[in-house]
Amino acid sequence: MPADVQADALPGSIADDFNTRGRDWYVDRAVSVGVFVGGVSAIIFIIGIFIFVTREGLGFALGTLDLKEFFTSMNWRPTSERNPTYGILALMAGTASVTGLAMLVAVPFSLGAAIYIAEFASGRMRESLKVLVELLAAIPSVVWGFIGMSIMNPLIIDMFDVPVGLSVLNAGVILGLMAAPIMTTIAEDALKAVPDAYREAAEAMGATRWQVVFKVVLPAAKNGLMAAVLLGVGRGFGETMAVLMASGHAINIPTSPFDSVRALTATIAAELGDTARGSDHYGVLFTLGIFLFVVTFVINLTADIVVKGVGKKQ
Amino acid sequence: MKRLFTILGLPLVLLACGGGEDRTIIQNTGSDTLLSVAQGWAEAYAMVEPTVAIAVSGGGSGTGISSMINGTVDIANASRGMRESEFEAARAQGLDPQEHIVGYDALAIFLHPDNPLTSISLEQLVGIYGENGTIESWAQLGIEVPGCGSDEIVRVSRQNNSGTYAYFREAVLGESEFKLGSRDMHGSKDVVDLVENTPCAIGYSGLAYATDHISMPCVSAGEGTPCVAPSVDTAIDGSYTIARPLFMYTAMPPEGGVKQYMDWILSDEGQCIIFDKGYAPVATVTCA
Structure with missing residues (x-):
C-alpha cells in the first residue's frame, strides 16, 4: 500500500505506483500469493493425507482383509508366522474406554472452568486464568505420558492396591487433563458469544447471578458447549503418545478401570516403524489409519453441524 | 519464490558435501538390544579409523532389516535371524544379504x-x-x-x-x-x-x-x-x-570400509567392547 503521507508525495505519484510495476507491486503480489497459499494449504494437506492413507491401506482393506474378523475379533497377532490375525475389537474397546473416562474427567472440569472464566471472574483473575489454561494446552503429550508412567503408575498402585497402575484409569485421567484446556477455551468462546442483552434482561427481571448463568446463558450456549465436548472427544480419540505410555498397551477388553488396554492410535505408533512396506501388517496398520480418519472426521463434522445449528435457530 | 528455495537449499547442499570428501559414512540401524554395543563400537572405531564415521540408530530389528532392504542403511543390527520372507524381499531387489554373528545374548x-x-x-x-x-x-x-x-x-x-x-x-x-x-x-x-x-x-x-x-x-x-x-x-x-545369537546384516558381501569395520568388530578389540556391555563374545577373548 502506498501509504506515503510526506509533503512531497503528490496524488499523481500514488497513481504511478499502481500503474508501474515497481517494488511495491511485487511485494503486493508476493504477499497476496502467500496469503492465498496459506489459506488453501489446509485443504491441500487434508486431501494429500487422505489420498496417501487411502492408497496405502484401501487395497488391502478391500482385498486381503477379512472385514468381519477385523471388527469382531479381539485377536491382534499381525506378526504371527503361522497364522496372522487382525482383529481390532480389543483396540476399539481400549480407545473407547479411555476416551469415555477422559470425558468424565474433562467435561466437569472444563465446563466449570469456562463458566467461571466467562461469567464470574473479572479483570486480572480472568486474564491470568486464560493464559494458564492456554499454557496447560501447550504441554507436550510425551510429557503427559511420562507423568502417567512415573507418577500416576505408583500412585494408583498405592491408592487402590492393584497390581499395575498403567490402566484405563491412568490413561483416562491423563487424557482428560489434556483435553480439558481445549474444551475450556472453546466452551468459554461459546459462553462469550451469548449476547449481553440476554444477561441484562434476566438481571432486570430480578434473577440472581447463578440463575442468569444456569437458566439463561447455559441453554443459549448449549450448541457451542456440545461442540466443545465433541472436539474434546476427537482430541482424546486421536491422542497417541500419552495413551501409549499410560494405558499399559495390553490387548484386553477392559472390565474395570484398573485393566490395561491398548488404543488404536498407540498400536499404529508402536508398530508402523518396524514394518516392511507393502506387507500385510503394513496394510492393516494403514487400514487402522483410514478407520481413525473416518471416525475423527465424523466427530468433527458433527461438532461443526451442531455449531451451525445455533446460527439457524437465532 | 526462487530465491527462497536457494536460501533453503544452500545449507543442505553444503551439509551433504561437507563430510563427503575425506570421510566415509556408514549407516548402521536396527535392534535396540544391540544399540548400546553398536554405539560403543562406533565410538571406539572413530579412534581406530578417523576417516570413517559410523551413524548408529535403533528402532528394532525389523526396522533395521527393512531399511537395509530399502537401501537406506549399510549395516542392519538384529537380535533375531532374518526371516525367509525378508530374504526373498531382499533378493527381489537384487541384493545378496550376508549374515554376521557378532555376539550372544x-x-x-x-x-x-x-x-x-x-x-x-x-x-x-x-x-x-x-x-x-x-x-x-x-x-x-x-x-x-x-x-x-x-x-x-x-x-x-x-x-x-x-x-x-x-x-x-x-x-x-x-x-x-x-x-x-x-x-x-x-x-x-x-x-x-x-x-x-x-x-x-x-x-x-x-x-x-x-x-x-x-x-x-x-x-x-x-x-x-x-x-x-x-x-x-x-x-x-x-x-x-x-x-541367542546377535546379528549384523549387510545387503551384499561387505567390501571396502564396511568390510574393515566388520572385521574390526570380530577382532579382539571389538569383541572386548561387546563383552564390556554385558553380552557374550563370539569366541572367548582375553580383555584388559
Whole structure:
C-alpha cells in the first residue's frame, strides 16, 4: 500500500505506483500469493493425507482383509508366522474406554472452568486464568505420558492396591487433563458469544447471578458447549503418545478401570516403524489409519453441524 | 519464490558435501538390544579409523532389516535371524544379504526384587506367556509375592515386531502363540522400569538391561535338568537355554570400509567392547 503521507508525495505519484510495476507491486503480489497459499494449504494437506492413507491401506482393506474378523475379533497377532490375525475389537474397546473416562474427567472440569472464566471472574483473575489454561494446552503429550508412567503408575498402585497402575484409569485421567484446556477455551468462546442483552434482561427481571448463568446463558450456549465436548472427544480419540505410555498397551477388553488396554492410535505408533512396506501388517496398520480418519472426521463434522445449528435457530 | 528455495537449499547442499570428501559414512540401524554395543563400537572405531564415521540408530530389528532392504542403511543390527520372507524381499531387489554373528545374548527373566521366586522352568514360562497357558497367579507357582495383594501375574512383554519378542516366541513358546493381554513395552528399558516398580510383574529382555533393582531367576529347560543363572559365561558355554545369537546384516558381501569395520568388530578389540556391555563374545577373548 502506498501509504506515503510526506509533503512531497503528490496524488499523481500514488497513481504511478499502481500503474508501474515497481517494488511495491511485487511485494503486493508476493504477499497476496502467500496469503492465498496459506489459506488453501489446509485443504491441500487434508486431501494429500487422505489420498496417501487411502492408497496405502484401501487395497488391502478391500482385498486381503477379512472385514468381519477385523471388527469382531479381539485377536491382534499381525506378526504371527503361522497364522496372522487382525482383529481390532480389543483396540476399539481400549480407545473407547479411555476416551469415555477422559470425558468424565474433562467435561466437569472444563465446563466449570469456562463458566467461571466467562461469567464470574473479572479483570486480572480472568486474564491470568486464560493464559494458564492456554499454557496447560501447550504441554507436550510425551510429557503427559511420562507423568502417567512415573507418577500416576505408583500412585494408583498405592491408592487402590492393584497390581499395575498403567490402566484405563491412568490413561483416562491423563487424557482428560489434556483435553480439558481445549474444551475450556472453546466452551468459554461459546459462553462469550451469548449476547449481553440476554444477561441484562434476566438481571432486570430480578434473577440472581447463578440463575442468569444456569437458566439463561447455559441453554443459549448449549450448541457451542456440545461442540466443545465433541472436539474434546476427537482430541482424546486421536491422542497417541500419552495413551501409549499410560494405558499399559495390553490387548484386553477392559472390565474395570484398573485393566490395561491398548488404543488404536498407540498400536499404529508402536508398530508402523518396524514394518516392511507393502506387507500385510503394513496394510492393516494403514487400514487402522483410514478407520481413525473416518471416525475423527465424523466427530468433527458433527461438532461443526451442531455449531451451525445455533446460527439457524437465532 | 526462487530465491527462497536457494536460501533453503544452500545449507543442505553444503551439509551433504561437507563430510563427503575425506570421510566415509556408514549407516548402521536396527535392534535396540544391540544399540548400546553398536554405539560403543562406533565410538571406539572413530579412534581406530578417523576417516570413517559410523551413524548408529535403533528402532528394532525389523526396522533395521527393512531399511537395509530399502537401501537406506549399510549395516542392519538384529537380535533375531532374518526371516525367509525378508530374504526373498531382499533378493527381489537384487541384493545378496550376508549374515554376521557378532555376539550372544542371554535372555533373562526379570522379577521385582521382592519376588521370592529363584528358579523357573521353560514349561512354567509357557504356562505364563503361552496362548493356552493356565498359570495366572503366583500361588500356582507355589509362592506368595509381598506387595502383590491380587496375586495376579502381570505379564510384561515387548511390541510384536521386536527381535526379543520374536526370539522369546521361538525359543520359549515354540508352537504356541503369546497369550493376549500382556503389557507390550516399547523397548527393553521400559520392561525393566515397569518390572522394577511392579511387585506382581514378570518380564523378559536381554541380560545387559538388568539393573541392581531387579531379580533374575535361574532357568531350567525341564524337570531334572539343572537350573542355570543367566550370565555372560553361561551364554558363552551354551548351558543357559535361552541365549541367542546377535546379528549384523549387510545387503551384499561387505567390501571396502564396511568390510574393515566388520572385521574390526570380530577382532579382539571389538569383541572386548561387546563383552564390556554385558553380552557374550563370539569366541572367548582375553580383555584388559
